[in-house]
Amino acid sequence: MDYGKTLNLLQTDFPMRGNLPQAEPNMQKHWAETxxxxxxxxxxxxxxxxxxxxxxxxxxxxxxxxxxxxxxxxxxxxxxxxxxxxxxxxxxxxxxxxxxxxxxxxxxxxxxxxxxxxxxxxxxxxxxxxxxxxxxxxxxxxxxxxxxxxxxxxxxxxxxxxQQIRLFGEMVNKGYIYKGLKPVYWSPSSESALAEAEIEYREKTSPSIYVAFEVRDGKGKLPADAAVVIWTTTPWTLPANLGISVHPDFDYVLVEADGRKFVVAEGLLESVAKEVGWEETKIIDRMKGTALEYVLCKHPFYDRDSLVMTGEHVTLEAGTGCVHTAPGHGEEDFAIGQKYNIGVLSPIDDQGHFTSEAPGFEGQFYDSANKAITEKLKQSGHLLHLGFIKHQYAHDWRTKKPVIFRATEQWFASIDAFREAMLEEIKNVEWTPNWGEIRLHNMIADRGDWCISRQRVWGVPIPIFYCRQCNEPLVNESTIGHVAAMFETEGSNAWFSRSEAELLPTGTACGKCGHGEFRKETDIMDVWFDSGSSHMAVLDTREDxxxxxxxxxxxxxxxxxxxxxxxxxxxxxxxxxxxxxxxxxGFTLDGEGRKMSKSLGNVVDPLKVCNTLGADILRLWVSSVDYQQDVRLSDGILQQTAEVYRKIRNTLRFFLGNLSGFDPKNDRFAPEQLSELDRYALIRLERLKDRVLKAYERYEFHTVYQAVHHFLAVEMSAFYLDIMKDRLYADATRDPLRKQTQYVMYESLVTITQLISPVLPHTADEVWKYIPGVEEPSVQLTVYSPVNEKVFDEKLEKKWEKLIDVRDEVLKALEEARKGKIIGNSLSAHVHLYPSVETAELLRQFDDLPKLFIVSDVTVHDSNDETPEGATVLKGLAVRVDVADGEKCERCWIVTPETGTNEKHPTLCNRCAEVVEQLS
CATH class of the missing domain: 3.40.50.620 (HUPs)
Known part of the structure; x- marks a missing residue:
């Protein structure tokens, strides 16, 4: 008789291989159809x-x-x-x-x-x-x-x-929108103003020059033959220079060097002398920055003054402590220029070329003009030193080209009136990770007004009109409402296809001069205003x-x-x-922590991953990483993830394959009806559920990944299922103990399929189709049941945790015996245990230790017995492995003296003979 056919072997149509690249599109088609x-x-x-x-x-x-x-x-x-x-x-x-x-x-x-x-x-x-x-x-x-x-x-x-237009209108009504001349990030390559969010920093090599500004009027503080020394890495901004800034509280010195007199901050004298090449410096006079206020210097190549001003923005981190100030090309320069009323000069056009306001350089591209300007300074004797530095410099994140600060008339959103309200709101938001609160708080606390206008065509127009008579801007509730209504039916193309008269309510007149003809604003809104309006354009307008x-x-x-x-x-x-x-x-990096780029050949294409490994593999990787940091991905990492997926899938298949004959409605057990090991397995399942649901709540998906993987690979496959294989395969189909184990596996299967569904939706739905007795056609339609804390039994858990520790030690001894050729399969072993008093007491509470250790026989010796020679001593437990007495059962492979005593089935143990007879 072929006794192998009498075993309860795996029975399931659930495939071992996922074939995800082929199976997933079919699953998605089914989701779409239903x-x-x-x-x-x-x-x-x-x-x-x-x-x-x-x-x-x-x-x-x-x-x-x-x-x-x-x-x-x-x-x-x-x-x-x-x-x-x-x-x-x-x-x-x-x-x-x-x-x-x-x-x-x-x-x-x-x-x-x-x-x-x-x-x-x-x-x-x-x-x-x-x-x-x-x-x-x-x-x-x-x-x-x-x-x-x-x-x-x-x-x-x-x-x-x-809706975006209406939001803009509300900001106008509250006085938050204005037009002004201010320096903004300007991209010559895009020919447009940029927001701070559109700036990225890249390495750039720039000239580093020290320039002498000769004194025209020292105000009794500086001699006529002195010069104030500035340092800049943007020589092209010198045609726009209107002043020099010093710190009011810093000490400044008048020094003699190379036969000339210069003014620098005392704290930077040594570094300036070294950089410029002054071999000897003699301090002639010392004064505070406040004493230099209103000193007039000469522009190095134009016939105009450069006013010395005091400002807190000046530092001693680099340079000379005397800051070249061009109000048309810097925020701090603009602010101090407004304070001293020195005007604004920005002689650069939209493409980055000098205008006629920069005589001698007209038509030159600003960056190319650095050389010509430096040469002019050298010829006139104002250039003290020329060097070059590599530094991080602002670039247009779209064109990847350098940007400049340029004063132009733009539309701005002023945030000063509600800055404090934003900072209060930030406190009320839950931040993950929590440093996000500090990051956004600091950005809002420090940011200036938002430049919302762009000199482009493809975008939402700024809905403002200008009187053709007096150029007064026109925007109010009536005009905004009219434009918004037209956009709602025709889209923003109406701004370009319709005349001003059509875009405005009938009878509109200028509030300043009464004129009735207008022209349209040509700028569009910053795209961040587009997406930043979504809370009103989407969340407020959809019923769902x-x-x-x-x-x-x-x-x-x-x-x-x-x-x-x-x-x-x-x-x-x-x-x-x-x-x-x-x-x-965070961001995605390659396996070595480098930024992904096509030039390095380290880019991972998500669509290629889907077509080779499957989307569920990619999703499992997402769940495995601590995404709050930058994360790494490579082909090797994906292969490791695919191996974990295989283990998860195989364990779920093992569950399914061992449920034949199980009735989910009738084969149910209360905890007290289960064996201790089955009870322990259910407790561990609920502990897993508790941990995973809490991890999901905290958005700690890597904890979900680790917990599920550990439970299936270690607690189930390597422990519970390993022990229960004999019961599942060899016991009678309707044996009560086997039914208890099936019940535990069924509960585990349903719970884990639900738990992994957010991460592995294809696999979870595929498994769900094979689970007997489920009511919903898809796991996606189910709801998590609450954690059943009634099954928790800490005393039982601690007891089994200790027993598992003993089991681990025994398995080590069995492995040593295998290596020593004492035994082959562990079922050929008879294990002798020489425990401590405490361990002996624990072991005697179990009458089926051979099943726990997956051996044929176990003898627990008295704690006073002498440890025999050759025993393996591990953590307070001595283990000796011998060959078990008896013959191996042909059906279950357990070695026992009983094998051969049944006349009808002489190659079977009594348990197997009885099961076979029942089948007959």
């Missing part, structure tokens, strides 16, 4: 809401691994909240205006911007953006991000643009959402971006933050 998003939404209707508001990615290019990290994190949160019982809709969005799309159209060769109308160019931009919205939509869906993909929000949609959102979740760069702009606009018009909680994540 509209799982709407099913979940309807199931949770009327429940408390949890709103995670999607920060809109930019509709330009395929998604990268940073997109994948972000969207998967969001999806894990939303799926978890849904399984908690919340109504957790997810409305994805896209940012669709701005320079990159303009550049893409220009670089594509499809259009010459300068030869076509703004309206035609905008139509090309819109088509391009919407094409990428559709492509990225499919790519995000491939990652199994569940959401309302049929009704996303898009910033170019007319209703969105209309609400404001404020429960969470904003983005990369840590958004503290200066979306978190920042959204907070400003929301507090400005609503008085509160747009979010209750903010969670931020």
């Amino acid at each position: 509209n799982i998003y709407e099913q979940v939404k309807n199931k949770r209707k009327g429940k408390p809401k949890f709103i995670l508001h999607d920060g809109p990615p930019y509709a330009n290019g395929d998604i990268h691994i940073g997109h994948a990290l972000n969207k998967v994190l969001k999806d894990i949160v939303v799926r978890f909240k849904s399984l908690q019982g919340f109504d957790a809709p997810f409305v994805p969005g896209w940012d669709t205006h701005g320079l990159p799309i303009e550049q893409a159209i220009a670089n594509s060769g499809r259009a010459d911007r300068k030869k076509m109308s703004a309206l035609d160019f905008r139509k090309l931009c819109a088509e391009y953006a919407l094409e990428w919205v559709e492509k990225q939509k499919g790519q995000f869906q491939r990652l199994a991000v569940r959401g309302d993909w049929d009704s996303p929000y898009i910033t170019l949609n007319p209703k969105y643009e209309a 959402l609400r404001s404020p959102a429960d969470m904003y979740l983005e990369g840590s760069d958004q503290y200066r971006g979306w978190f920042n702009s959204s907070l400003i606009t929301s507090v400005a018009v609503k008085g509160h933050a747009p979010y209750k909680a903010v969670l931020s994540h």
